[in-house]
Amino acid sequence: MEFELWWLLALPATFGLGWLASRLDLLQLRHDGKHRRDASLAYFRGLNFLLSEQQDKAIDAFIEAVTADPDTVDLHFALGNLFRRRGEYERAVRVHQNLLSRADLPAAERQRAQIALAQDFFKAGLLDRAEAVYTALTGTAYQSEALAALLQIHERTREWNSAIDIAQRLERLGGGSWGRQIAHYWCEIALRQRRDADYSAAQDSLDRAGAADPQAVRPWQLRAVIAEQQGDSAQALAHLRRAATLRPEFASVLAADVARLFRDTQQHQAGLEWLRTQLQESPAIELLDALLSLEPDAEQRRRVSLQYLQAHGSLLAARRAVEQAQASPDNETLRGALEQALDRALANRQRYRCAACGFEARSYAWHCPACMGWDTYPPRRSEELSLTGA
Template sequence: MEFDFQWLLLGLPLAFGLGWLASRLDLRQWRREQQSSPKAYFKGLNLLLNEQQDKAIDAFIEAVQHDPDTSDLHFALGNLFRRRGEYERAVRVHEHLLGRGDLPRAERERAQYALAQDFLKAGLFDRAEAAYRSLESTAFATEARLALLTLYERSRDWPAAIETATRLEATGAGSFAQRIAHYHCELAQEAEARGDTDAAEQALTRARQAAPQAARPIVMIGERLARQGRHDEALAAWAELMAVQPAAFGLVAPSYAISARAAGLVDEARTRLESLYAQAPSAELLKARLELASDGIERRRLLVEHLERLASITAAASLVDESLRQDSVLERAELLSVQKAIAAAARPLQRYRCAACGFEAQHYFWQCPGCQGWDSYPPRHIDEL
């Protein structure tokens, strides 16, 4: 049978027309889908910027329904749920993402990290730890270890915190020496509480090795030696603290004075305390100097000198107490020092405070400059409320 070329001439235009029509229909459908999804997305973004989170969530859900394969919309929706405290819904969104077989590796790691954040915010620490640990050897490894470090600190799992901080430092995430020293000090405190003195001493030694310049291990070593009656060694430890962390010495200054008196090294201690006090006077250094003062007259002199340098209400109260203890009246210079300290302490209280927002002002306002409320200022100073 011979082939009729007329049919071919008729079929070609027909096939072309059907193909064109099908492509136009598919193109229109694709355009409608693409237009509806961004429209819902931008609507949700606008609502979110206007602090209308409920409506924003509805808009994002609509966008996800129009384009369920768009992972960015899922992440936005999950983050919104987490910010609102709806952790269960956030978990479902991110678990749905992880359940998709076509999700690229980078997006899968991102979803795993978001899921770990959901668990942490929800207080599901065991599941959060497992989720963060699964991010080892991924782009989120450093962020996961930092989150784990915070998690271990909250749960007071100091050995795990030490291991994690050490790994972070080894990977170049920064210096964690100070924090590692704190973790060992926490272990030392726990050992002391259960009576394990050897473990406490070992933990403090490791703390010093981790951060030789850290103040806390030296403070704790000196306090431990003082409790054991080894005052000479305690003074030596605290002398090192004076050299490496003089600003932190105030934490142990009164104890230093007590140990110096017990060890019979009062004169040496007074010289050191006077030197530190001349550089940076403080209430704790003053307290230590008062502990080593020879008599009440010297204590009153030290208090007056301190009040001349710093208008401290604590020092003023101590001067009054010293006067009562000696059953003597304050001299004029002492009274002036006390008056100066009281005036300085009272000055911040001689203000008006808005009962609505807490805005403080020296002058009385009928309308609060902070919250714009009317008659929100009680007509009394703060010290009278």
């Protein structure tokens, strides 16, 4: 009887404990479900705020979503990216470092968090930290993106040998041809060597630049600088003429130096003939200026200026024609007024415009300081390009 009584007491107690456990599990599930629903609602509110460009409200919504469901990785990424876009790099770094501190984070998500953290460091200007993280990502699914970012870092820090190594690795990965950029990197190295008067090393670097991009103009321009610095004006002139042969459209960029070297080597007539040929084949105001600087006859200068104006009709050509007009008491006042009007009209039109981003420069540049592109400036000023529809 005692045994049976014990069973009679134990069975209800067991069922009662089971029922209580099931109720606790149900409450926990409801609690977790409520938190997930809250996180989802906050997440979608954040997306709506983003679409309506209300970033402050979007950040508040995403913070609420992360608080409600800390395990949601995508919410962390969304929040970190928002912080970075707003320039709050320290907060973005904390979000992504918090993700990386989780031991249960899958490998793919860990790499994703690393690339996001590297972007935070890069945007914040902490290039050494960004470089360390990007370097750790080589050999992963983000290798190409990491190498491209490392290339930007080495350009900014002017570590040209490292930039060459990265560019060559990108080429081997099938990232297209990087010969043009590599040629410019070797030219930058040659410039540094020239400043140190290490002319032999500079010539070797320029040979490497030419091998990387056989059509590059800049190595020949730098060879001319070195030759002139060493007192060999004839060799410098030969280098510039070689450059103009490779890329005739760049004759305008070289024109002033070519005219000066023709003058220094006492080859005025040869210089005039060469410049006339270049002006006919690739018209540009710089070639006209170089030709006028060598032409000794005032009447011929006036005629050449007028012919260029009639053929091309640019404001720059009009300015040169006015400059070459013969002064006289009858037209001096008119000539002065025309000069002032042309100067005002040309104030913002005598610049070179980057074809990639539109950034304007007063003098020709091989490297755009805005978009960091190489060879993105057409070798003609924007005022003349507008006439050709280029």
